[in-house]
Amino acid sequence: MSFWNKLKKPFFVMAPMADVTDVAFRALVAKRGAPDVFWTEFVSADGLYHTREIAKMKDAENPLMRDLQFDKSEHPIVAQIFSSKPEMISYATKLVAELGFDGVDINMGCPDRAIERQGCGSAMIKNPELAREIIRAAKGASDLPVSVKTRVGYNKESLDEWLTALLEESPAAITLHLRTRKEMSLVPADWEHMKKAVEIRNRVNPGVLLIGNGDVRDIEDGRAKVAESRCDGAMLGRAMFGNPWVFAGRKSEGTPLVDKLAALTELAYGFEKITPPKNFAILKKHIKAFVTGFDGAADLRAKLMQAESAVELERAILDAPVPRV
Ligand SMILES: Cc1cc2nc3c(=O)[nH]c(=O)nc-3n(C[C@H](O)[C@H](O)[C@H](O)COP(=O)(O)O)c2cc1C
Structure with missing residues (x-):
């Protein structure tokens, strides 16, 4: 049984954020009210392989390994990785397991063009067969629970096909950023999509946890959104900016x-x-x-x-x- 199944619902987790949720920021949050799950920034699985195995870079000098540092006080903690190559996912998952992480998460939602050009991030939504292979590779590489973070569709909401494909691979959890790739972050997140996602999950694979993400202002807001959509937990990203007390229940304006x-x-x-x-x-x-x-x-x-x-x-x-x- 993984840590995911031991979490009390609703749970509230830290969003993975490049150049934000580094070891220093996580320490700040941990001291002021820890989330139920910590997350790293995303890290390129291919990059890890090339720097460590091909370039033989020392881990202490490797900026990618730096992004996988964490403190003992930060548990459970999930490392987020990305790649479009199953063998790279397998390599990085083994490494993450050796480093003592509690779970591995695969990014299938990043809209950055440089990431998409590698077939990663949101591009994965257009290639569900490969996404399934990637999940299988991660699951086969270690005993760590595997989760996925993605969006509700590419150009339009396509939960029926996309979420079903992911659910059929039985990851431990799926985080849905409640926007499409096309919407980037330009429109408000639509939590109505989560109601449909929960219906699909209940039908296809009720054992998989569903985490909602997008525009959660604070824990009270997250609690309401989770209750209304009946998912299992919420992930908070920008709500942590300027408010490392957010997981202790504090609102952004509530701090001297x-x-x-x-x-x-x-x-x-x-x-x-x-x-x-x-x-x-x-x-x-x-x-x-x-x-x-x-x-x-x-x-x-x-x-x-x-x-x-x-x-x-x-x-x-x-x-x-x-x-x-
Ligand atoms: C500066 C920044 C960096 C981000 N980096 C990542 C990342 O590394 N991996 C990821 O899955 N999402 C990343 N995201 C997306 C967030 O995890 C989250 O899905 C998004 O901000 C919406 O949630 P929010 O409204 O609670 O902020 C990033 C977002 C921002 C603003």
Whole structure:
């Protein structure tokens, strides 16, 4: 029995987000209220193979292995990988199992052109036979439970064919980002699709967990969306921006500024410890999210955007004429 079957429903999980849910950000969230499941950023299975087996790059210097670092306090944790080649999925799944992850997730929803050109991400929706092979390869490679994150269709909702194909391979869980590929993130997520997805799941393979994703603002909102659509849990992504307390039930506006600035400083120091190092500019989206909604926010934001290290960022925060309580 995998950790998936032990979760109390409804459960609330962390969305995988490239350059967001790294080891530093996850530590910040873990301390303030852990999700029921942690997720890594997505990692290229082909990239892992080529850097480790062909280029013989040392793991300590490999940015892809960096994206698979996690702390002991972060369990259960799922590693998200992508590839259009079953043998690469098999390779990466074995590696993820050796690293001590609790599950492996396959990205079948990313709309990025560079990912799609490799036949990965959303492109998989157009190739259900290959998607099925990929799931089988992951399941055969280790004992880890395999999950899939995808969208409701490519140009239009196609749950009848697409979700059925996935369900027939019996992954432990499927996360549905409730938009099509074509919609990108330009229209609101449509949770009505989840009602249909649950009907299909109940008919085709009732053992598979269904997780809804898209525009969940906080836990209260997630609880309502799950109850209405009758899925098993919700995944929160952008709701974590500026609100690492979200899984503890806090709404984005419910935190004193002083706590937000302290969280941002802690994140910056954690970020600097990541090896091999990541570009400090990646923190800008967090600066935007934490430093907003108060008198002087725009000025402080502009100053913090100039910071090139955690010390500089902390100094700018300490010097800022903003309310401290
Ligand atoms: C900056 C950013 C990075 C993302 N990276 C990933 C990723 O690596 N893997 C993935 O499956 N989805 C990724 N997503 C999509 C999110 O996981 C999620 O599906 C999407 O943001 C909708 O959920 P939300 O409305 O709760 O944010 C990313 C989204 C954003 C905004």
